[in-house]
Amino acid sequence: MRALLAFTGSRGDAQPGILLARALIARGHEVTLALAPNLVGFATGHGVPAVPFGCDSAALLRAQRADSRFGSRDPRARWRALLDLQRRGVPESMADLRELVPGHDVVVAGMAGEEAAAVVAREAGVPLASVHFFPIQPNSVVPVVPARWAERVPGAVHRWGWSVLARARAAALAPVLPAGEPTARVRFQVPPADESAARVRIQAYDPALFPGLRDELPGPFTGFPVDVDGFLAAATDFAQSGGVSGEPADFGADGDFGSPDNRSGASSPGMRVRPIRRVEETTSATSQPHAATNLRQWLAAGSAPIYVGFGSMDVGDPAEFVAMIRAVCARRGRRLLLASGWAAITPGIDAEVAVVDHVDHAEVLPRCVAAVHHGGAGTTAAALRAGVPQVICSVQADQPYWGQALQRLGLAATVPAAALTGSRLDTLLDRISTSEVRRRAAAYAAGFTTDGVERAADAVETLAPVTPELIDAAGRLP
Template sequence: MRALLAFTGSRGDAQPGILLARALIARGHRVTLALAPNLVGFATEHGVPAVGFGCDSAALLRAQRTDARFGARNPWARVRAVLDLQRRGVPEMVADLRELVPGHEVVVAGMAGEEAAAVVAREAGVPFAAMHFFPIQATTVVPVVPARWAERIPGVVHRWGWSVLARARAAALAPVLPAGEPPVRVRIQAYDPALFPGLRDELPGPFTGFPVDVDGVLTTPPTADHRCDDLRIDGPHGSAEGSLPSTETIRAAGDSPFDTTVAVRRWLAAGSAPIYVGFGSMDVGDPVALVAMLRAVCARRGLRLLLASGWAAIPPSLDAEVAVVDQVDHAEVLPQCVAAVHHGGAGTTAAALRAGVPQVICSVQADQPYWGQALQRLGLAATAPARTLTAARLGALLDRISTPDVRRRATDYAATFTTDGVARAADSVEALAPITSEFVHAAGRLP
């Protein structure tokens, strides 16, 4: 099988595509992995060849932050800003994918860019699969508005609301996308439907579960030597085996995830369980103010702080009470934390669920507030919009999840968490591919 995988968006959007590509390649398939240009290096550094398509996703996020219309009092100005954002980069995606698709037998995309990839699959006459990391299709069980009051609205209203949103998005994209459907279209539900009671009865699936990075391959370079105990790191009192790494050591490590991993391991072993905070690729506003607030909240609770800065401009640093690093291996680190405070991206949400750690979801955009509300309904998390976060409010949210009942529910859910989501998604993609000759008489750009 020759598969074209098109996963644009932030790193959280790209990571499932990279994991799926690895799984398909391991099964002997030929895969072209297309990512936003700014994430091609991330994939190739972790052993998965990739090509760029569309626009730089970080630039699109910055454009959204700097567009004054999103904060305008005039609602029509905000609507126009949203519609412009929906269309931005779509023609470039379609053009790039048209060049890539010849020679492929199936096209797969993530939620971001799904419509553009579907158009290209239709034009090529090949089956199409979209990986949904959240239930965005019209149902009665997912409130169309991510708020507690919306849970009291009849389900039929939610179904109608989701249908209206889908038609509005289609209308926004119509000027830049040709109409039509691919010959076969499957929506892979890449999350746990148990988090939305009744959903399995309304969506056809397939339901594969979260596409988690089981082996941590995307947080540790493939060339890294895993014998971490043999590495010497300078501590605050000189160089010593097993000593606490210093701020200078973290800074000297620069962009080396391996050195950071070792530092975090030793920092975790040197003190009490911390609160984990991470906002991925989301805008955190004033990073200096954020770190100061987090330090104050954790100090008031007598807890240490582990902050994964992601795409935020927060310099790495480390002392006995606070560690600031670029990224961490969620599977390794989160089980050692007392709570996880994050933006509510599907990947981070899944990692915290798998770790059995209570969560505070401070949503920024897209599906994040829906995850916050869903987990709050099940007693697994507390949630609030990130823009409303203050030291007092964060403290109150942490109080709500720091109870035996929440910890028990989180632990119980972790015991049921399945880790074969990537493999099951690969099964679904394989089922779409027609039985053809090994040789396809069309030229495609294959890595």
């Protein structure tokens, strides 16, 4: 099988694509991995060759933040800004994918950019596998509005709402997507029983977090695509992140997280590389070999910290944000481990605070007493796997849904990041510091499945064309 994997978006979108590419290569398939230009170095730094397609995702995020229309009082201006955001980068993505797709048997795409990949796959006459990191298909289980009150709304309303959102998304993209019938038929040697066999939507999360969902969506459900063996924590990224290993977090004699009253102180076999254009690479200021050692020593030198990380999300004024988080941790007698992600926060370590670019969640989170983050699917999964209670401060997209889902199950507390204050964070940390929340988090972690990447690879393989030599004279597969 020759597979084109196209994963645009932030690092959280790219990481599952890199892991899936690695798994398919290990099975003997040929893979072309295409990522947003700014994330190609993330893959190649770990020995997985990749090519750029579409636009720089960090630049797109900066453009979104700089667009004053999103803060306008005029709803028409906000709507126009949203439409522009939905369409941004789509023509560039399609143009690049059209150059890449010839010679491939299947196209695999993430949620971001799924529509562009679907057009290119249809034009080329090859099947498409979409990797969904959240249940966005119409269903009656997930509240269409991520709010407590929405849980009381009848399921039929949720299904209708998700359908409306899907139609609105399609209408927003219509001006930049070609219309009409596919130019070629899917090249199956054995025709599929129905047209839907040409497309698979891989549900790459745990449906148990949304009780009843497995009965409503066809799947396949693969579980979260986690980095089981720490592959992405090795080499370049491990040096940048300061990944650690060691014993689980010590919750202290009182068993909680502290409170305001607790003041106690690069090429691989099978990889197809077809460059489109030159990519500018940058090196992190913290990508030095001693960074990992420094963080290990810091973690070993004191009590278990509170982890804070917002990935690629905007944290507003970095100095004000850091000051607020530091003050909360100090009041609770807890140290702070801050992963700056794409925020402009200067790395550094002192006795009470460690600031690094990125961390290996699988290694670090079990050493922490709480995880405060934006609610991206990858970070959410990592915290669930580690059994650490969470405070999800959602910014956009699927993040508020994860916050509400985990809060509903007693695994987290949530608040919109725009409403986050020091006092609110104190309150939410109090809420998740109970023995009952810790028990639930530990119980979920004990049953966490780690074969999500391999199961996603299984699903992709089902779309591979069957070659005539594998079919015997009676028309049977071996």
